[in-house]
Amino acid sequence: MSETNVQVTSVRKRFGSVQALGGVSFEAETGITGLLGPNGAGKTTLLRMMATVMSPDSGSLRLLGHDPTDPLARTAIRRSLGYMPQEPGFHRSFSAFAFIDYVAILKEMTDRRARHAEVIRVLDLVGLGDQARKRIRALSGGMRRRLALAQTLLGDPELLVLDEPTAGLDPEQRLRFRELISDIAVRQTVILSTHQTEDVATLCNRVIVMDEGIILFEGTPSELAEIARGRVWAAHERDARATLSWRTGDGMHRHIGVAPPGAHLIDPTIEDAYLLLVGHRVVAENVA
Amino acid sequence: MSWHAEDELLQRYASGALDAANSFSVEAHILACDDCRMRVPRDTTRLDAIWNGVRGSISAPATRFTERLMRVLGINAHTARLLAATPALSTSWLAGIAATLAFIILASHNKSGDPLPFLLVAPVLPLAGVATAYGRGVDPTYEIGASAPMRGLRLLMIRSLAVFVTTSALAVAASFALPRVDLNAAAWILPAVALATVCLALSTWLSPLRSAVIVALAWMAVVIVSLAVATGPLRVQTIAAFREGEQAWLAATALLGVLVLVVRRNHFERMDR
Numbered sequence: 401m402s403e404t405n406v407q408v409t410s411v412r413k414r415f416g417s418v419q420a421l422g423g424v425s426f427e428a429e430t431g432i433t434g435l436l437g438p439n440g441a442g443k444t445t446l447l448r449m450m451a452t453v454m455s456p457d458s459g460s461l462r463l464l465g466h467d468p469t470d471p472l473a474r475t476a477i478r479r480s481l482g483y484m485p486q487e488p489g490f491h492r493s494f495s496a497f498a499f500i501d502y503v504a505i506l507k508e509m510t511d512r513r514a515r516h517a518e519v520i521r522v523l524d525l526v527g528l529g530d531q532a533r534k535r536i537r538a539l540s541g542g543m544r545r546r547l548a549l550a551q552t553l554l555g556d557p558e559l560l561v562l563d564e565p566t567a568g569l570d571p572e573q574r575l576r577f578r579e580l581i582s583d584i585a586v587r588q589t590v591i592l593s594t595h596q597t598e599d600v601a602t603l604c605n606r607v608i609v610m611d612e613g614i615i616l617f618e619g620t621p622s623e624l625a626e627i628a629r630g631r632v633w634a635a636h637e638r639d640a641r642a643t644l645s646w647r648t649g650d651g652m653h654r655h656i657g658v659a660p661p662g663a664h665l666i667d668p669t670i671e672d673a674y675l676l677l678v679g680h681r682v683v684a685e686n687v688a
Numbered sequence: 689m690s691w692h693a694e695d696e697l698l699q700r701y702a703s704g705a706l707d708a709a710n711s712f713s714v715e716a717h718i719l720a721c722d723d724c725r726m727r728v729p730r731d732t733t734r735l736d737a738i739w740n741g742v743r744g745s746i747s748a749p750a751t752r753f754t755e756r757l758m759r760v761l762g763i764n765a766h767t768a769r770l771l772a773a774t775p776a777l778s779t780s781w782l783a784g785i786a787a788t789l790a791f792i793i794l795a796s797h798n799k800s801g802d803p804l805p806f807l808l809v810a811p812v813l814p815l816a817g818v819a820t821a822y823g824r825g826v827d828p829t830y831e832i833g834a835s836a837p838m839r840g841l842r843l844l845m846i847r848s849l850a851v852f853v854t855t856s857a858l859a860v861a862a863s864f865a866l867p868r869v870d871l872n873a874a875a876w877i878l879p880a881v882a883l884a885t886v887c888l889a890l891s892t893w894l895s896p897l898r899s900a901v902i903v904a905l906a907w908m909a910v911v912i913v914s915l916a917v918a919t920g921p922l923r924v925q926t927i928a929a930f931r932e933g934e935q936a937w938l939a940a941t942a943l944l945g946v947l948v949l950v951v952r953r954n955h956f957e958r959m960d961r
Contacts, residue, residue: 489828516744532747
């Protein structure tokens with residue numbers, strides 16, 4: 401099997417009058433690839449295609465060396481796939497253990513002893529080992545998210561597709577999640593979507609910035625930060641010439657945009673670059 | 689302590705190659721001697737697996753009544769777990785079916801004693817169950833299930849069959865409370881089978897709920913047409929579907945439904961468009 405475990409080629413998708421994906425192409429190999437973009441960028445649609453839940457209008461995908469449009473190949477992909485949807489649904493009267501057990505059965509683990517041991521293993525990985533008997537309706541939002549992550553780890557899949565896995569987690573939980581994913585991604589391919597540039601900075605080997613159904617950037621996180629080089633400056637007063645500006649904690653104003661001559665340039669962060677790429681929408685909304 | 693176990697001895701002890709007498713003395717020693725106990729070779733992977741297995745057995749929820757009942761009926765544990773997640777097999781759903789049946793049985797205790805109300809409604813109850821056994825609208829884990837390797841057809845068939853059998857069993861039990869229990873009281877069974885199989889066949893094209901609605905409307909149409917062309921008093925035999933001759937058509941429809949289902953079975957694995 402080639403190193404590129406995920407190949408997406410010219411994928412398009414339309415829902416009624418909305419062009420969700422307008423010709424998206426990229427490749428992902430072992431490690432963590434982050435999809436960064438605002439709501440409506442098309443991240444969920446793309447992830448659903450990679451989870452073999454949805455098919456594109458045109459273009460093709462190649463997942464773990466298989467073509468998902470072929471039914472037999474699709475089942476083969478699904479045997480090595482873990483998927484965490486954006487809105488994971490639960491049978492609320494189930495316990496945490498029973499829910500993971502149920503998903504394990506859907507993943508064709510019929511041997512009860514082996515299955516139960518695997519359920520405990522993944523619950524431990526996400527730190528829910530001692531909550532196994534608790535009913536899902538009694539679990540907090542953060543715990544439910546971890547539960548949704550746990551089911552993706554069943555059977556040690558080669559490909560993990562995670563839709564906004566850190567949404568709703570507090571900083572400590574997010575840190576724990578990042579540690580967990582880093583451990584797993586040594587051997588596996590992880591594709592995750594996020595709003596948080598911090599997730600990208602600390603976690604992703606590669607990042608893809610998307611907006612309005614197209615890819616605006618593909619590369620490493622440091623390459624992303626570099627595109628804002630020379631376009632970020634600080635000043636004591638707010639400068640109206642900037643595309644975006646905001647007040648930072650130390651009382652200075654940070655600006656992004658075409659820097660006026662003599663401006664005090666500062667090192668760009670991933671967030672600066674991200675705002676540079678998609679921030680025009682924020683500006684337009686403010687003006688309107 | 690004067691004597692300590694050598695590594696080779698501990699190795700043989702751990703792998704079970706040591707005879708009983710020597711095993712006992714090694715064991716007695718390591719219970720007392722921390723150093724030697726730490727030197728016993730461990731297969732951590734195997735130990736973890738065993739420990740997880742133990743914790744799994746402890747943490748596995750006590751099987752609920754419905755699951756235990758299924759095991760008694762010969763259904764294996766993992767199928768029973770899949771069925772336990774079916775909304776149409778929940779206590780509240782079955783209670784609703786029971787209540788509906790009670791109501792229509794009462795309605796059948798009319799002057800003529802004809803079980804017409806019962807026969808008209810009974811085929812629709814298993815259909816309603818089958819419609820809610822599987823699908824995006826009723827299964828909260830549908831999205832996760834859609835990306836899982838288990839064939840959608842298998843899940844659908846397990847659940848639909850279980851729901852059909854359970855609901856029909858309730859209806860059969862209820863029919864013994866009819867004023868007159870004769871062969872007429874069973875006339876609803878073939879229509880029920882036909883409706884359910886056509887619904888499943890249609891769901892290879894449409895969603896289960898939509899298919900069920902179409903089939904239910906078709907049944908209503910058949911009944912209304914029969915009533916419209918009827919002359920004389922309203923009896924069971926007025927409805928074409930309950931006449932002995934016409935029941936052969938229902939059997940044929942059911943078989944056609946099964947055939948379509950078998951031919952188009954891969955369509956349950958389809959990805960959303």
